[in-house]
Amino acid sequence: MHIMADLGPYKKLGYKKYEHVLCTLKVDSNGVITVKPDFTGLKGPYRIETEGEKQELWKYTIDNVSPHAQPEEEERERRVFKDLYGRHKEYLSSLVGTDFEMTVPGALRLFVNGEVVSAQGYEYDNLYVHFFVELPTAHWSSPAFQQLSGVTQTYTTKSLAMDKVAHFSYPFTFEAFFLHEDESSDALPEWPVLYCEVLSLDFWQRYRVEGYGAVVLPATPGSHTLTVSTWRPVELGTVAELRRFFIGGSLELEDLSYVRIPGSFKGERLSRFGLRTETTGTVTFRLHCLQQSRAFMESSSLQKRMRSVLDRLEGFSQQSSIHNVLEAFRRARRRMQEARESLPQDLVSPSGTLVS
Structure with missing residues (x-):
């Protein structure tokens, strides 16, 4: 129901353009x-x-x-609200x-x-992106049905x-599991890596490689926007560029x-010498x-172990490392001073002499 007022000038009443809604009343099934708007109270008049x-x-x-509600009506109102909130809670639980x-x-x-948001700064038009996620072979796994790669539209x-x-x-979704079974190992666990390959199509639907890139996935939860710089291998000379332009061939x-x-590399040094x-x-x-x-909701030693794993995954900054070293030095110095104080003075003093 609307409570309205006709605010037209004298002798021009009844026109719709002069009608204004003062208040709206609604009654639900309960x-x-x-x-709406609410009772004025101490807010002052509406304008x-x-x-x-x-x-x-x-x-x-x-x-x-x-008139003020009777106690019976107030009790009925409380029951109505309690029933309403209860049904809403059951609805949320069912979801x-x-x-x-x-x-x-x-x-x-x-x-x-x-989401693959955008790509920019490339030489040719009609771009699309091929991407995939590589899980480290140690401690990481994914469901068998999980698809860890995708291709965007052109x-x-x-x-x-x-x-x-x-x-x-272009949206994509994936999940992976990390299980660190050997807590005694001090090696830094690896984090999944997102690889991308940018390609372009010409008039004859032949593709060219525009760039390769990779980025390590964020180790902290939340929203992150990552910009991946890419590169591509090249050949010297104009013949290679002509081939790339006319027939779509490229390295x-x-x-x-x-x-x-x-991930399959097992050597100590990976050489890219000669790759232009x-x-x-x-x-x-x-x-x-x-x-x-589970460690996020437990207060046992398991949570402490998982925190250490997450800390190692996230990596320590140089500042925090220096701070930890200084704290360890202070503790060692304090223990040394306490040990010196517990020794006899004639052993501690450099001028002490032995009495025969």
């Missing part, structure tokens, strides 16, 4: 009355400004002049369900909702300032993980990372 031959300002108040999936003890579940670039930008907005990497250190490359454009990813572990 008998709850909603008043309406009219436009026409002369501008007018109207002020009005909304007051509750109903969540009872079978909440938990990780195994000592494991960390990483869930990523990602997008025609648009000029933005000095660059040509392709907006993909390619047989193994995309060669962008960083391949040039810097190309950048790819922007937006990642929403979630982490789930």
Whole structure:
């Protein structure tokens, strides 16, 4: 129901353009009355400004002049609200369900909702991105049905300032599990890596490699925007560029993980001597990372172990490392001073002499 006022000038009443809504009343199935705007109270009157031959300002108040409710009515109102909140709680519980999936003890579940946002700064048009996630062979696993790779749609670039930008907005999702069984190991656990390959299509649907890139996934939960710089291998001479322009041929990497250190590499040194490359454009990813572990809700030693694992995964900054070293030095110095104080003075003093 609407309470309205006709604020038209004299002898011009009844026109719709002069009608204004002062208040709206709604009653739901539970008998709850909603008043909008609310009762005036101490807020002061509401204002309406009219436009026409002369501008007018109207002020009005909304007051509750109903008699006070009886105790029986107040009790009935409380029961109605209690029943309403109870049904809403049951509805929310039905949405969540009872079978909440938990990780195994000592494991960390990483869930990523990602998006390939855009690519810019590349030489040719009609770009698309091939990407995949590489899990370290030690301690990491993923479900058998999990797809860890994807290809975006082909997008025609648009000029933005000095660059040509392709907006993909391509979503992807994956999950992985980390299980650190050997807590005595001091080796730094590795984190998954996201690889990407940018390609372009010509008029004859032949592709060219525009760039390779890689980035380590964030070790902290939350929203992250990552910009990956890419490069591509090149050949010397104009013949290679002519071949790339006319027939789409270009140098390619047989193994995309060669962008960083391949997981299959077992040697001590990875040589890229003789590989000629040039810097190309950048790819922007937006990642929403979630982490789930039983250790987050436990206060036992398991939580302390998992915290140490997460700390090692996240890495210590140089500042925190220096601070830890200084703290260890202070503790050692304090223990040494306490030990010196407990010794006899003739052994501590450099001028002490032995008495025969």
